[in-house]
Amino acid sequence: MARTVGFFTDTTLCIGCKACEVACKEWNQLPGHAPQFGDGYDNTSQLDEQNWRHVQFHERTTAKGGVAWNMMSDVCKHCALASCMEVCPTNAIIRTEFDTVYIQPSVCNGCRDCIAACPYHVIGFDEASGLARKCTFCYDRLQANLTPACAKACPTESIKFGDLDTMREVAGARLNQLRGQGMSEARLYGDKEYGGLHALFLLTDKPEIYGLPPTESAVLPSRNNVRGYLGTLVTAALGVAGAVFAFRERGGKE
Amino acid sequence: MVEHFVTPPQWEWYIVWYFFLGGIAGGVYALGAILRLLGDDRDAPVARLAFLLSLPVLAVCPILLTLDLGRPLRFWHMMIDSRTFGLNFKYWSPMSVGVWVLLIFCVFAFVSFLEALASLRGSRAPFLAGGLGRVFVIVGAVFGLFLAGYTGILLSVSNQPIWSDTWALGALLLASGLSVAAATLSLVTRLGRHEQSAEAKLTRADRYFTILELVLLVVFFLSLGAVGSRFLAPRWMALWVVVLIGTLVPLALHFSTERRVPAMFAAVLTLVGGLALRIVVVFGAQM
Numbered sequence: 001m002a003r004t005v006g007f008f009t010d011t012t013l014c015i016g017c018k019a020c021e022v023a024c025k026e027w028n029q030l031p032g033h034a035p036q037f038g039d040g041y042d043n044t045s046q047l048d049e050q051n052w053r054h055v056q057f058h059e060r061t062t063a064k065g066g067v068a069w070n071m072m073s074d075v076c077k078h079c080a081l082a083s084c085m086e087v088c089p090t091n092a093i094i095r096t097e098f099d100t101v102y103i104q105p106s107v108c109n110g111c112r113d114c115i116a117a118c119p120y121h122v123i124g125f126d127e128a129s130g131l132a133r134k135c136t137f138c139y140d141r142l143q144a145n146l147t148p149a150c151a152k153a154c155p156t157e158s159i160k161f162g163d164l165d166t167m168r169e170v171a172g173a174r175l176n177q178l179r180g181q182g183m184s185e186a187r188l189y190g191d192k193e194y195g196g197l198h199a200l201f202l203l204t205d206k207p208e209i210y211g212l213p214p215t216e217s218a219v220l221p222s223r224n225n226v227r228g229y230l231g232t233l234v235t236a237a238l239g240v241a242g243a244v245f246a247f248r249e250r251g252g253k254e
Numbered sequence: 255m256v257e258h259f260v261t262p263p264q265w266e267w268y269i270v271w272y273f274f275l276g277g278i279a280g281g282v283y284a285l286g287a288i289l290r291l292l293g294d295d296r297d298a299p300v301a302r303l304a305f306l307l308s309l310p311v312l313a314v315c316p317i318l319l320t321l322d323l324g325r326p327l328r329f330w331h332m333m334i335d336s337r338t339f340g341l342n343f344k345y346w347s348p349m350s351v352g353v354w355v356l357l358i359f360c361v362f363a364f365v366s367f368l369e370a371l372a373s374l375r376g377s378r379a380p381f382l383a384g385g386l387g388r389v390f391v392i393v394g395a396v397f398g399l400f401l402a403g404y405t406g407i408l409l410s411v412s413n414q415p416i417w418s419d420t421w422a423l424g425a426l427l428l429a430s431g432l433s434v435a436a437a438t439l440s441l442v443t444r445l446g447r448h449e450q451s452a453e454a455k456l457t458r459a460d461r462y463f464t465i466l467e468l469v470l471l472v473v474f475f476l477s478l479g480a481v482g483s484r485f486l487a488p489r490w491m492a493l494w495v496v497v498l499i500g501t502l503v504p505l506a507l508h509f510s511t512e513r514r515v516p517a518m519f520a521a522v523l524t525l526v527g528g529l530a531l532r533i534v535v536v537f538g539a540q541m
Contacts, residue, residue, distance in 0.1 A: 048261065083413055089350040090331040091342060109331045110324015112263035113349050116412035119258040130324030208257060217257045221411045222346045224418060228407035232424035235466065236399045239432045242462030243288045247297070247455045 002097035005142065006164035007075065007151065007199040008171045011210075012178065012186070013158035014071040016041060016055055021073075023153030024053040027138065047074055048124030052135035053150050058209055072201065072210050073159055075150070076101065076122045076135035080195030083221050084114035084123060084134075092132075099164070100137040100198060108132055117221045119213050137198075164198060171200045178202070193218035255481060258413040262540035268322035272315050273405045273532045274434070276356075277427060279312035280398035281435025283363060285459065287395035289452070291388060300443055300452035302370045307442060308398070309367035312360060319356075333357070348408040355400050362394030402435070403428030409535070416484060416539035420477040422470055423535065429467040430528050436460035437504070437524035444518050457517060460524065461508045464501050471497070485538055493534040500527010 021044060025032055032050045035043040040057045047054045058070040078100045085093040085101055092107035093114060103114070103123075110130040115123045123134045138148035146152075151161035160170060171188055178186040189207050190197035193215055207214050286304025289297045320329045328336075332353040335342050344350040369382045382390055406423030417423065440456040475482045485494065504520035504527075 046261075087347050087349065087411065089342065089344065089347050089353065090328075091335055091344075092331070107328075107331060107336050108325070109328035111322075111332070111349065112265065112324070113347070113412070115261050116263040116265075116409075116414045116417070117260075119260060119413040121259045121261040124261060125264055125324060127324075132324075211259045213256070213258050219256055219413075221413055221418065224410040224421060225346060225348070225407070227421035228348075228410045228424045231421050232403040232407060232428050235425035235428045235470065236403065238466055239399070239429060239463060240284070240288065242466065243285060243432075243459045244292060246458035246462060247288055247292045 004099040004164045005137065005161065005198065006078075006167040007148075008160040008162075008167040008174075008202070009073055009075070009199065010158050010160070010171075010174055010202045011070065011072040012183075012202060012204060013156045014055070014073055015156055015158075016057060016069065016071040017155060018044075018055045019153040019155055020053045020150035020159055021051065021055060023149040024135075025050075027141070027149035028052060028136070047076070047120075047122045047134070049126040049131075049133040050124065052076070052133075056210060058205070060205065070203075070205055070209065072203070073150070073154075074120075074211065075199050076137070077120055077190065077194070078135075078137055078198035079193070080197070081220060082194065083117040083119055087113045087117045087221050089113060096137075096139060096142075098137065098139070098142050100139065100142075102136055102139055103132055103134060105129070105131055105133075119218070121211065164196075167200055171202060174202055194220075255419060255479060256413075258415060258418070260412070260414045262414070263412075265322070265536060265540070268318045270529075270532045270536050272318040272322075273427065273536070274529050275311050275318070276315050276405060277402045277431025277528065278435050278438050279308050279315065279363065280359065280401035280403075281431045281433075282311070282439055283308040283359075283366070283398035284395040284402075284432070285435055285439055285456070286366075287391040287398075289455070290391055293452070293455070297452045297455065300439065300456070302373055303442060303446075304439055305363075305366040305370035307439065309360075309363040311438075312363050315356060316360075319353075348404055348411050352401075352404050352408060355397055355404065359394070359397040359401050362390070362397055366391065366394060399428065402431030406535075409539075414539055416478065416481055417535075419479075419481045420474055422474040422477050426467065426470040426474050427532070427535075429463055429470050430531050433460055433463035433467050433501075434525055434528035436463055437521035437528075441518055441521040441525075444521075453517070457508050460521075461505065464505045464508070464524070468501055468505075471501075485534070490534055490538045493530045493538075496530035497527050497534065500524055500530060 030050050037043050042057045044051045044054050054074045056072045062068050082101045092104045096102045108131045114132050123132050126133045147161050151159045175188050185204050187203050189203050190200040282304045286301045290301040320326045403424045406427035409417040410423045412418050436456050436459050443453055500523050504524045507516050507520040
């Protein structure tokens with residue numbers, strides 16, 4: 001049943017339990033990496049080929065001088081204008097009937113162009129399979145009319161799942177509610193970036209803090225095509241002119 | 255400046271060598287074509303040598319690219335849609351364009367190689383004689399130049415910091431490709447017994463290419479702005495010094511002498527500098 005789906009992650013409700021990470025790994029049969037412990041509770045570090053959900057922990061100083069965490073369950077944004085899909089030379093990356101972005105394992109040849117293109121450091125290269133891998137939005141569960149594993153497991157409903165339009169409405173209402181309560185720093189991310197993301201986030205700090213490019217930086221790789229080719233064309237013309245001049249030049253020590 | 259959070263694609267030594275050898279193969283073919291079109295009879299052996307060199311160097315390139323894939327046996331997915339079996343071509347994806355250019359250029363390099371071989375035996379393939387032959391090598395040279403330069407555009411058309419923060423990478427790698435191609439041809443020419451006239455012409459051409467490369471190095475850093483400070487780490491600085499030695503010393507030698515040994519030394523330095531440039535550009539942005 002085709003529909004346009006989306007996530008809405010409300011970071012103010014995230015308690016950092018990582019149930020989403022565990023559910024994702026269980027359902028998608030991802031063994032994960034060996035845990036890495038730093039000075040916080042984050043032991044998965046980043047999104048990659050094994051971590052399709054990643055709960056971030058960001059320490060911040062509160063107005064009263066205390067320390068608090070900003071936590072966010074990060075995931076592939078399934079951008080409407082997807083950088084990975086734009087550069088993929090094999091057309092392995094497709095848009096599904098649910099309007100999500102999916103890497104077809106049977107088509108991908110592991111060129112890794114998509115990894116250099118994704119501005120959200122979502123995609124990782126899986127050495128074992130030789131493929132680029134990322135969140136599938138639980139494509140198999142969607143086909144069975146089931147909720148993605150992460151949203152299903154989230155105990156606080158920080159991760160919400162539904163039709164994208166509904167998610168936008170829910171996100172907008174929650175933003176108004178928080179601002180009405182005096183949380184002026186609350187902001188919505190994902191409404192405008194890359195044509196609209198299929199994973200919306202309600203943040204309480206600047207997007208960069210969470211590893212999200214600011215809105216003005218949400219630009220596609222193809223922006224560099226024209227100027228790159230033009231610069232190269234001019235250089236080719238100068239190079240050929242130089243060669244012609246050198247090869248026609250007379251005199252000297254010939 | 256755009257701010258992105260990108261995972262490095264782990265493009266490493268296969269890609270560095272592909273960029274280097276692709277620059278030589280494409281550049282050497284273009285120089286051979288120009289020498290053939292504009293040179294005199296004394297230049298014919300060097301033009302022929304260029305066509306004899308281009309194909310063997312080029313032949314390594316698809317092997318390197320295939321080995322770099324996570325699934326090498328699926329290399330054909332680059333050209334053919336594995337679901338519909340139609341052709342895969344995305345003009346806005348430099349990797350897709352590059353694969354086709356590499357394939358087409360292989361045809362030109364192969365035919366010119368055969369023609370050069372035939373020429374060595376005193377005959378000339380009839381279809382490459384006259385106007386058609388001239389058109390053929392001109393078109394081949396266009397593909398060769400594209401191969402030498404598109405690699406920089408491939409890096410730029412991403413969201414990887416440094417690569418995507420500049421428009422000058424394609425231009426820089428093309429200028430460097432022409433320079434290392436002239437150095438390669440000059441080196442091989444001087445190892446054999448060819449006319450000094452052609453050697454002098456190659457040296458003069460390399461002089462222009464090196465100046466162009468130096469200008470583009472400045473443009474590259476200016477276009478990067480503050481992002482370029484990532485290259486100030488000691489290991490990258492050491493490689494940039496090698497790049498500068500590989501451009502400035504040959505340039506000085508080109509202006510001061512055309513004697514055989516210094517000219518060969520200059521060519522070797524140019525090759526080392528060209529390789530160092532690709533190493534620092536490819537690895538420097540990913541670490």
